[in-house]
Amino acid sequence: MDLTDTATLSGGTSDATGTITFTLYGPDPTPASNSEDDCAPANLVDTASADVNKGADGASYDSSPAITVNEPGTYHWVASYSGDNNNKGSESTCGADGENPVVIAPHISVVKSATDKTDEQVLRNGGTATWSIQVINDGDSNLSNVVVTDALAPGCARTSADIAGLALMKPAPDPSGTITYTCTLANVTASFTNTAVATGTPEVGGDVTAEDTSHVTVINPAISVSKTPHTQTVAFAGTVTFTIAVKNTGDATLTDVHVTDALAPGCARTKAEIPQLASMAPGDELSYSCTLANVTANFTNVAVAIGTPPVGGDVSANDSAAVTVGPPPPPVTHPAISIVKNPKSQTVTSGGTATFTITVTNTGDVALTDVTVTDPLSPNCNRTIGTLAPGASTSYTCTRPNVTASFNNVAVVTGKAGATTVTAQDTAPVTAKAKPFVPKKVVPKVVSHKRPKATG
Template sequence: MTTMPRLTGAALGVLGLVSTGLGLTTPPAQAQPVGVPLVNETFTGASADSRFEAFGPACLTGAPEATAPGPGTHPLTGCPPNATGPVPPNDAAPNGYLRLTDASNDQSAAVLYNHALPANQGLVTTFDQWQYGGTTNPPADGISFFLIDGAASLTAPGAFGGSLGYAQKLPDDDPGEEFLPGVNHGYLGVGLDVLGNYFGDWEHRGNGCDNRSPAGTEFRIPAPGTNMVTVRGPGNGTEGYCFLTATTDNFSTTGPWESTLPGQLHGPTTEVPADATPEEAEALLEPSRRTVTVEISPAPDPVLTVSIDFHDGNGTQQVLSSPAPQPVPDTYKFGFAASTGLFTDVHLIRNVSVHPAAELPQLNLVKQVSQDPAPPAVYTPGMEVPFEYVVTNSGNTPLSDVNVTDDRVTGITCPKTTLASGESMTCTGTYTVTAADGRAGSVTNTATASGDSDGTPVTSPPDEVTLPVTPGPSLGIEKSADTTQAYQVGDEVPYTYTVTNTGDTELTGITVNDNRVTEITCEDTTLAPGANTTCTGTYTVTVQDAQDGSVTNTAAAQGTTNGTTVTSPPDEETIAVTAEPSISLKKTTDTSRSYDVGDEVPYTYTVTNTGGTELTGVTVTDNRISEVTCQDTTLAPGASTTCTGTYTVTTADAKKGKVTNTAEASAENDTVRSDPAKATITVKTACKDTYGDYGDCEKEYR
């Protein structure tokens, strides 16, 4: 599908208009649970699905007692002892609960499912909730169930209190206080609001929205929406989370706003004895159980429906139906939150089940762009697009060899290759926007998932994303080196960098930065659109490289246009470095003069351990020098030693006019040998002028 635009602040305000109470026609809800469950967690045991993360004091009463967790998110563990209020006993598996809060003051808790689920066929979520046993009158605050854009991260709830962990909040409407954000990229927040403040826009709930709550922004006692199911729409940060609708017949700005719920969200349980068994506690809590179903039917005309079974003999009753906000995200993540303040309650959750609202294909794929960080409105060449591929096994059999292919993205990685029935996973891949995409004005790429079911290949329907692209200023870089050989310690590796202006504006101040190469020089530092230049640099292989077996270095080009720095996507190159024992020899002497017969010529030999292991028994042999001595005969990797020897010029050398001698270094009983090293000196032949031939010259020296 084509990527839908994400919601802006203005759009968030407009979405406040889609409310049943504003007189708009509400189509009938069609969503019903279909197929295998995507999530199915009872929270009755000593542990829970590890994909749920706790926030604040959320804990499992079925698990053994544990110490109170610290702030932020953490795994779900047991509850601490000495809770306030009529809570179910700890260590109670298989009769446990997810306890969001006990009845103490000022608690904020949530449980978060930070794993994307497909939204293309809608979603039906059912759960049991308990709100009861408060130590104050009225009880408070409530429980929220919320959905966010599954391309965003769900690592924390929104603000608590009247915002119920979904919406934003400026505490007490005090401008001196910190403005607390709502949940990241929220899509829909259903408040099961016992106290009633989630209904109103006090404390800047719905900030930036065109349509406001009927109760307005003022503080009200009592709270305006007691025993109310209130729905708030999309938001991000401190903007949005607009009031959409609620279970009331009064959408005017004049209260009271009476709830039309056919029962009480707050349960009648007031006591659970401290010595009650898990089974006894369960029986005492049964009258306070409420089963809630939140349904969103598939696009293009999604409908939100909320139904509740108060377990009063009347069965499940639809309490609210309203057009769902659009655009609908490609995927969802979800969570539950609850809080207490001056007023308190016990808040429990059980039996969470999530199904698609319409049938999914056996293997379903949703492709989306990650919202963390927020993507640009328009891409330019060189930008990287972080794609996510949400793969779901919607069939009744496990799938193996699950993978994703994309016609433009290579190197897609998945956390696993097998999927159980109903299981989802998110794979990732990155696409770099090209200059051709900029010229075309957009880029569309298509992906499919495939797997194997008991020997039968299974392929998902394709899913595509189209992104707008403008040429803009951009750079490209291609880095190269000779990768056909294995290098040794001390080798100098020449690198070539081809830098291209892939944008539509001139770039100046072209440079290349490499994490291992310094002093890179470029032939040109100003590039017209489409032009390129060649830059060069050299790297010297180190001992550590030999021990690692390779060197990978990364480079990026930079340039400037109108005061803005433009950086290319990085490019890397890997060369192999041998760790085998090796040795090198460099032989030198003074070759700037001519020597006479009888002169002693000193030679210097620099021997280097170019391998990755220590060398012993280092020696140098020279075909003309009988005694070469070395300062050191043991060399660590990368170490060098200096050896010396002397040669006496002969008459025979004078006849030839020069002397060339060849040397080799060796170690480890001659099993490690260097390449030969030669040196040539010039010898004077003046005797030829006096005697006419070299034989007479020999007589002169007798």
């Protein structure tokens, strides 16, 4: 700042000459307290002068050149008149009224930061930006009518109508010298650098102003997953194979990426199995193969990929793959049949009749059809039974009349299970014995005789 002074000479002659020397001291190390050091030689700043050419009877003279000072504080002018042949010299008193200019250094600061005190915040597209704005009177002069403007975030502008303390802010550290508030901007869809401008009016001079910026980065995190083939057919109880590809399709790094697969747990992956999943930068991608064994029913399989962006909730994507299972193989069956012909042995008199009990049982695990019993030596024992369920049995009796000779009787049963024919047989020997000899019964002839008569 440039300082000048004016001195008035009075009581002298109208034709006085000479020189006025203007000496500036300061800044005062102890303003308003110790006057002894006000104009000490150690505090001398510079001198200026004025030629006396208008007399010394009420004439005023301005110092020249102006003295530039760079430090705020209280300064003291001392004017010394040299005198001439007709006028004695004189000097003003240090600290005289009107000779103590106060140089002020008004200043204002503004700090705009994210709520975590950093200069940048990261938002999801459509999110809300939040800032902390701090206005500080860090000069040495009161500031009035302080206002904050914010072109890109109008909701951050403030005046004394919003915050009464902005009407007058004393120099900090006075409590009124610092004002802090928060503000927001909703639905932010693009990155931008936001500037807050604080302006205040000091006691003298023009307004002071300051600005600070805070950057907002808008991210659009996204992830994709594909599970191929999207359709496949597998044999009953076979194994299906999939290829799973995961890609960071957004513009922000994703951490703790993992894949879940409820119907094919063997397709799930985390960073423990694939370290690359721990952190995937934009554009990063990976793929892997996985299988599911013993597939016995049709199903639609869904793989889900999940990742965590720097801010906001997780992002996810899914893809499905349909699996069709072929028909199951025909069941393995064990057709079997048995036949029992009782009694196991019998003896009949030649010409007599042999009697049998025949029992047929389906001893397998599948129904038999066309069940038939044949018995060549005992045709009466032939039977057409038809269908016999697993575990079912049927019994019947039959005879062989007029057995005249011993024979080994064999009964054969057959049945069908699809294209398979099962058979079984059982024997029952029959012994024929000759009829016993029966002698012809002789009936004696009774001859009657008369008892002789007694004599004598």
